[in-house]
Amino acid sequence: MLPQWVIEKKRDGGELDADEIGAFIKGYTVGDIPDYQMSALAMAIYFQGMSFDEVTTLTHAMLHSGDLVDTSSLTRPKADKHSTGGIGDKLSLLLAPLAACNGIDVPMISGRGLGITGGTLDKLESIPGYRCDLSEAEFLAVLHECGCSITGQTASLAPADKKLYALRDVTATVPSIPLIAASIMSKKLAEGTDVLVLDVKCGHGAFMKNLDDARELARTMVEIGHRMGKSMSALITDMNAPIGRTVGNALEIRETLAGLSGQGADDMMSLTYALTAEMMVLSDGKADPSEAKKRLVDDVTSGAALARFRQMVELHGGVSDIEAQLPVARIQTPVTASASGTVSAVDADKVGRAGIILGAGRTRVDDGVDHAVGIADLAAIGERCQAGDVLATIHANSKDACNEALQYVKDAYIISSKKIPPRPLIIETIKPGE
């Protein structure tokens, strides 16, 4: 079988079999199949799509291109959540300690931000000392100790995906649902959990701009995980407005601490509770979702969740006086309302771009990030304001960036004289076979 025959078959709309996909991915990983054949296949997949059988086989091949985390020594149910990426999305930081408080081990291998969406590792690294490069042994040790660990991908985890993702980025083959699904799932399945809950973001500030695409991606990933023996569900959630009140790495750590102390914004907390409850229900068939949510609120009220987060940070080498040691930007400038009324929209894409301009995110994989900068005190949809009221605060380390970002954030706000109906945060839930 020549690689070009496989490309040709997919180009002509054929369904690739397990041998063809397996040999192609194996050949590509070891370098026998060159980048130029992989990129041609990726473009053919972009146009012709893949069946559930094909995308499951592709995920399997990419997953087994590297090592899987051996979680057999963990005796509690193992579950994780994955988000397709949003603006102000710090839900993993809240959810991991909450799930750990409820008898679940959360071996979370996370990523860095790219483009307007932030990355969990970048946020955690704003805590001085926090290590995202744990070895597998260290990762398991943290999990045994506190039930949750958030670390980065090691080189041996899904190397086919690492290589393919970099190639897709420069060959205009990123926005292909089967390729996105296989990329995400090959990494998440390597964690060795029993349960995986997906948070598929949909809206201006998300990769999936419309509900049809979000639904197709959610269904594809749920189906892949289900076929590979995992308990799966996906929540499609709104990403038209930022989540919570802050965007930016250290600022989002502060907001996480506030959330775990009972001071969290409503949208942020209800999404966190919904996703964590879903993990609990899938991990224990007898659990009741509303009962689970009650327990999560109790864990926040009692301080247990915050203590668990601090424990995880310290086990990762992070400082114990987090609040005091988080970096602070030199400039703080308010963004004020130009009219009186009710906030009817906060464009997540514009706020995300403001974050990039300030240096909170990266446009290229090898860019650095400024942990101190970002946007705080974001007024939420439905809040009433008077002209001149503060809608947000820009945290910047450069005057020029501050001015530019300020304009983006100002433009993100629409103030309306009408009453705004509450927006649904969770649009729908996708289960296997739906």
Next chain:
Amino acid sequence: MLPQWVIEKKRDGGELDADEIGAFIKGYTVGDIPDYQMSALAMAIYFQGMSFDEVTTLTHAMLHSGDLVDTSSLTRPKADKHSTGGIGDKLSLLLAPLAACNGIDVPMISGRGLGITGGTLDKLESIPGYRCDLSEAEFLAVLHECGCSITGQTASLAPADKKLYALRDVTATVPSIPLIAASIMSKKLAEGTDVLVLDVKCGHGAFMKNLDDARELARTMVEIGHRMGKSMSALITDMNAPIGRTVGNALEIRETLAGLSGQGADDMMSLTYALTAEMMVLSDGKADPSEAKKRLVDDVTSGAALARFRQMVELHGGVSDIEAQLPVARIQTPVTASASGTVSAVDADKVGRAGIILGAGRTRVDDGVDHAVGIADLAAIGERCQAGDVLATIHANSKDACNEALQYVKDAYIISSKKIPPRPLIIETIKPGE
């Protein structure tokens, strides 16, 4: 402008402008744009196609990636013919000396065979001593001397096409009409002729199996040449049965000599006359096609065309006693008719495959060819035969290959009891703007 933005634009069905195409091809030729971006773009072009503007720009960029032959010292009209490749297609060998006899210079840069279709250079190289690697100075000297020269492509001619063609071959991006058209035209336009007549083959034995594709390819190439200031026309010709009575390199040279001596098969001679007359008409607006054909018949009858061919061969270093020195295969075996009736079909694809099996053609670019082998005495459509009559003769250098090829040739023939209407050789003629 990043290369991936250009790929993305084409992927999404956009029309690339001259800057985008120019920079991409230039970058690819010098190695700044890697193969994996070019193959992704080629696959996007496969799916989205190209407008006449785009394909003309692409051809221009590929043409100017290398050197053009400087034909300014040639004072007579300069014209060439290009065929998209057929079985038994030795028309260039007949046409070049005929056109030269009629006041036209024919600077023909030709190629080698690949797959079932033969290559003009392979045929000429069966003549001991014939050189296909003339320098530009030698090429021009031959043209000054005898008005026609058939040589191979130099490394500096359309290097972008050379690189892209090799890449398309291994990335399943060969069958794209804009890419085929740009590839052919970038090479033919580098010859510096004023006139180009295209012979677009259509049928079992051709790359274009159906008339719609043949028409689209013909229109695209005619339009490219027209926009670049050339006098163009394309004949779409039948390629369901082999042309003439032989397939194989030395065998086709023998048939060429026979044709130039007035002993040529009807189909071969009428296609030759039609294509050469088209070159004459386009080179001299006043020429009349039927008058031109009469002159061509006279040139054959008088021996002038044959003398011109021998002169060209000698100027290329070839022997003067061609017939005596052409290689001869060790085995000659007849293929006999299994029934009596009229030949109603000779499958060009099967005959072409028999040629490959015998070693007359190559399946990979770097294969060698056996000049002696092939198939001769092919009975033509419309001929009557009795069971046991010879339909063809296999010329082989191996018993196994002979037996296998014999079966293919036998299978190529359909003998019918019905009267067969004559097949049209020229299906249609495409002019600019049609």
